[in-house]
Amino acid sequence: MARATASASHPRGLKATVAVGTRIFLRRPTPHDRRQYLALRRRSASFLRPWQPRPPTGSTAARQFAAWLASARSGRSEKLLLCRLQDGAILGAINLNEIVRGPAQSAYLGYWIGAPYAKQGYMTEALPLALGHAFQVLGLHRVEANIVPTNRPSLALVRRAGFRREGFSPRYLMIAGRWRDHERWALLAEDWRRARASRSARP
Numbered sequence: 001m002a003r004a005t006a007s008a009s010h011p012r013g014l015k016a017t018v019a020v021g022t023r024i025f026l027r028r029p030t031p032h033d034r035r036q037y038l039a040l041r042r043r044s045a046s047f048l049r050p051w052q053p054r055p056p057t058g059s060t061a062a063r064q065f066a067a068w069l070a071s072a073r074s075g076r077s078e079k080l081l082l083c084r085l086q087d088g089a090i091l092g093a094i095n096l097n098e099i100v101r102g103p104a105q106s107a108y109l110g111y112w113i114g115a116p117y118a119k120q121g122y123m124t125e126a127l128p129l130a131l132g133h134a135f136q137v138l139g140l141h142r143v144e145a146n147i148v149p150t151n152r153p154s155l156a157l158v159r160r161a162g163f164r165r166e167g168f169s170p171r172y173l174m175i176a177g178r179w180r181d182h183e184r185w186a187l188l189a190e191d192w193r194r195a196r197a198s199r200s201a202r203p
């Protein structure tokens with residue numbers, strides 16, 4: 001059973017750890033992650049390119065990492081590294097972006113797994129942990145995921161995590177240099193809590 005707290009026995013990143021599962025844990029990034037993070041992004045470039053916004057012209061990978069880290073500290077987003085419990089290796093990341101407080105209490109969800117680690121169930125394990133963090137620790141009420149209709153692994157992932165399809169927005173986000181249609185999926189805190197309660201009530 002996953003725990004939404006840091007594990008005292010965990011080998012690395014103890015202070016920054018926000019959730020621990022059976023094979024992976026989630027933790028906040030630090031400047032020391034730069035080399036490993038960029039190496040994984042480099043190895044995964046062709047796998048990730050079709051599904052990601054194009055980086056700003058002239059920005060280097062190092063500058064992109066610095067910007068990602070700076071936004072993690074802005075209070076307007078929560079950036080989490082998905083790491084392997086066995087050895088602490090970075091496998092991917094989950095971002096809760098554009099956190100809006102006040103009456104909305106919402107965030108936009110983004111995620112990616114490194115190409116060598118895809119299709120091994122890592123994100124299926126990680127996403128519920130990130131959602132637990134979003135609803136229980138950050139106190140959010142709504143997490144929204146916007147997905148290109150041809151991105152089948154991503155659609156399957158949010159469906160498995162309990163998201164509801166709310167609609168469709170034509171030419172909603174610029175992905176890989178093109179305005180792409182997106183399916184709009186969201187999960188509300190009360191639906192997440194209900195699903196969790198009915199799972200734990202099962203014999």
Ligand SMILES: CC(C)(COP(=O)(O)OP(=O)(O)OC[C@H]1O[C@@H](n2cnc3c(N)ncnc32)[C@H](O)[C@@H]1OP(=O)(O)O)[C@@H](O)C(=O)NCCC(=O)NCCS
Pocket residue numbers: 047048051110111112113114117118119120121122123124125146147148151152153154156157
């Ligand atoms: C979407 C994405 C994050 C999914 O990550 P992932 O870690 O590969 O996801 P999982 O392994 O948990 O699940 C993927 C599939 O592997 C299957 N799987 C799970 N455990 C498995 C295992 N041990 N062995 C083989 N396959 C397994 C899952 O059932 C799932 O299959 P399905 O899509 O047919 O249901 C990944 O494809 C990715 O990073 N894509 C590029 C970036 C992207 O699209 N980001 C989202 C933009 S909206």
